[in-house]
Amino acid sequence: MDLRIRGSAPADPFLSAVDLFETEYDLDRPVHVDVREDPDERTWAAHYDDRHVLNISQQAATSAMARELVLHELSHMARNEERHASHVQSTEEAIFLALSGSSVERRKVAHCYQIANHMKDIYADDITLSVAPAEKLVHFLESELARALAAKPGPSPWPDSRLVTADADPEITAVNAAFALALVERHDVVEPSHRLYDLAHAAADDAPTVELDAFKREFRTLAADPTESDYRKSLVEMTRRYAIEGPNHATAAD
Known part of the structure; x- marks a missing residue:
């Protein structure tokens, strides 16, 4: 999976989520991660013809739930690609x-x-x-x-x-x-x-x-x-x- 992180956040939760996800699934389109400073920014995914975008606050990306939040959004991306x-x-x-x-x-x-x-x-x-x-x-x-x-x-x-x-x-x-x-x-x-x-x-x-x-x-x-x-x-x-x-x-x- 092609994962690109833009912004200040540790890579470990993202890589850990990808490792879990790829045990059963994969994505055809690359994932661009936008780490935002606004602590009230909700974690959400957007889908385009050439990429997925994962928007996540810095607070979320450094929280105890970071891996699970990322994994959840990767799952939405998989559902989008399979046209569920x-x-x-x-x-x-x-x-x-x-x-x-x-x-x-x-x-x-x-x-x-x-x-x-x-x-x-x-x-x-x-x-x-x-x-x-x-x-x-x-x-x-x-x-x-x-x-x-x-x-x-x-x-x-x-x-x-x-x-x-x-x-x-x-x-x-x-x-x-x-x-x-x-x-x-x-x-x-x-x-x-x-x-x-x-x-x-x-x-x-x-x-x-x-x-x-x-x-x-x-x-x-x-x-x-x-x-x-x-x-x-x-x-x-x-x-x-x-x-x-x-x-x-x-x-x-x-």
């Missing part, structure tokens, strides 16, 4: 289809994009967890959910927040909890007595309009290799379940 339905379906198109004709609060529309990202993350982490130990990822999920339940506004102490919104909205926190449980159950990496279950049920108690078990089931049972049509249907259904079809649903003008 989750990584070619337009999120905007699916959300428009799901919400067409309905008036939905802006915060909920934003949450729908986060749900769509969770669906992509399921497929990326199917790769991540096939080549790397799950311990750090499970700890990450537990820590982020505990932080959200504490309901303390402000940026996440983790460099890459895949679970927590800035204001720890109870409804999306409950969906995030469902995602976390779905991921660990999909790969059978925790026992039923794990603290993550207690945290998830606490999140559900704070958001009675969100059906934790239903969202968990939807995330956990996503087909490994869906057609684009099937994936779009799943994304539309998940979006409608959250924004429109939940109990006590109320709409508001955009």
